[in-house]
Amino acid sequence: TAKCIAFNREACRENSAVTARPIVYQWTGPREAKLPRAEADVAQFQLIRGDYAWIGWSWNGCSTDPNGIEPTYPTPKILKSDFGTPVDKFCSESNETSGVFTRKYSKAQITLDCNTDTAEFKYF
Secondary structure (H helix, E strand, O other): HHHHHHHHHOOOOOOOOOHOEEEEEEEOOOOOOOOOOHHHHHHHHHHHOOOOOOOOOOOOOOOOOOOOOOOOOOOOEEEEOOOOOOOOOOEEEOOOOEEEEEEOOOOOEEEOOOOOOOOEEEOO
C-alpha cells in the first residue's frame, strides 16, 4: 500500500529515527489463534529494526477476561527462524518506484513487497 511504501522509504534512510532508537513493533490485527500477517510483520520488523528492537504485543494484561478465560498469545513459527545478524545497515528499495524493500542478514535475505503485502525469506 502507499502507506507501507512511504513508511519504508523513510525508515530505510541512513539517518532515519526509526533505526536510530529502540522500537517496539506490534503485531498487526487482533490477538487471535493465528495472526493474519505474521510473516509480513516479521519481515517489516527485520527490515527496519536497529540494534535494540522488540516484536510482540503491547500491554494486554495478565489477568483473565470477564468470562474467566486466561489470555493466549499466539507464537508464529516464523519467530523461531534464525536470520543471523544484519549485513546491510539499512533496508533498501529494489528501485526508486518498486515498493519492494529488502535487507540482507548473514543467513537470509528478507523482502517485503508493499504492493502485495507479501514477505519472502531467502535462506543462504
